[in-house]
Amino acid sequence: PPQTLTGRVALVTGAGSGIGAATALALAEAGARVALVGRRRDRLVDVAEQIAHTVPAAPPATLIVGDVADIRGLIEAVRHARTEMGVPFDLVCANAGSMLAAPIDSADTAEWDTMISTNVAGVLATVRATVDDLTEAGAAGRAADLVVTSSIGAHLVLRGYAVYTATKAAVTHLGTNLRAELGPRGVRVRVVEPGMTESELGDHMSDPDAREWLARFAIENPPMPASAIAESIRWSAALPVGVNVASMVVLPTGQG
Numbered sequence: 001p002p003q004t005l006t007g008r009v010a011l012v013t014g015a016g017s018g019i020g021a022a023t024a025l026a027l028a029e030a031g032a033r034v035a036l037v038g039r040r041r042d043r044l045v046d047v048a049e050q051i052a053h054t055v056p057a058a059p060p061a062t063l064i065v066g067d068v069a070d071i072r073g074l075i076e077a078v079r080h081a082r083t084e085m086g087v088p089f090d091l092v093c094a095n096a097g098s099m100l101a102a103p104i105d106s107a108d109t110a111e112w113d114t115m116i117s118t119n120v121a122g123v124l125a126t127v128r129a130t131v132d133d134l135t136e137a138g139a140a141g142r143a144a145d146l147v148v149t150s151s152i153g154a155h156l157v158l159r160g161y162a163v164y165t166a167t168k169a170a171v172t173h174l175g176t177n178l179r180a181e182l183g184p185r186g187v188r189v190r191v192v193e194p195g196m197t198e199s200e201l202g203d204h205m206s207d208p209d210a211r212e213w214l215a216r217f218a219i220e221n222p223p224m225p226a227s228a229i230a231e232s233i234r235w236s237a238a239l240p241v242g243v244n245v246a247s248m249v250v251l252p253t254g255q256g
């Protein structure tokens with residue numbers, strides 16, 4: 001892609017795999033400097049190496065090893081990274097998420113906690129850790145983007161997915177309402193709702209029936225590569241200042 005994001009400074013949560021990894025790479029390819037957030041350092045190192053290999057001219061990616069569910073830790077780690085980089089963030093992708101489908105009467109309730117603390121509180125923590133940077137860029141008339149990854153699941157009724165889809169409905173609603181708060185201050189808040197996408201998202205589910213259901217769903221609705229979402233994020237962030245594609249439902253063509 002052309003260097004449409006030259007000079008931009010991005011932070012991507014959940015950057016060690018799937019959509020986050022593809023997004024970090026796409027943003028770097030378009031000229032942005034990137035910081036990668038996730039809990040597994042080795043995965044962030046892999047992505048940083050892939051960026052260095054694909055975009056040799058790019059400044060090294062900054063690694064922020066941390067848990068988005070830990071708001072104090074995240075704020076501190078982001079502050080540290082910003083100091084190290086010497087530039088504020090102006091393109092923030094709150095993308096980290098967890099999907100642990102299981103029946104409501106037998107689910108391990110710790111899995112509900114994980115989904116709520118990652119998908120909802122984690123997005124809030126990411127916003128709080130970066131909002132001053134974003135509003136500063138917005139006030140200066142520069143491009144500023146806050147992209148939250150929700151899901152088409154926010155609008156669906158899926159057996160076993162009550163908690164996950166509820167967290168994603170919350171993310172969509174959060175993004176929409178943050179637009180009212182931050183849009184007038186120059187921050188383009190954008191909600192991305194992907195459909196079936198190749199990633200590790202389903203790999204952590206412990207319930208065998210839920211795993212089987214997802215495997216069948218993936219056969220009926222073949223997933224798109226994570227680069228499809230990354231490209232949508234890259235494209236929308238490169239639009240002229242003053243234009244916000246506020247909502248993007250990005251589906252594999254076959255997913256009805």
Ligand code: NDP
Pocket residue numbers: 013014015016017018019020037038039040041043066067068069095096097098099118122149150151152153193194195196197198199200201202226
């Ligand atoms: P992945 O599981 O591949 O990526 C999720 C990433 O988030 C992982 O790299 C994981 O790394 C990181 N992560 C998870 N929990 C935390 C945490 N507490 N703190 C920091 N990082 C965390 O799946 P996807 O790429 O698919 O998921 C990205 C987003 O896309 C999610 O919000 C998901 O809900 C959404 N989505 C995905 C769809 C799909 O079909 N794949 C469809 C619709 C939406 P680590 O464990 O190292 O922290």
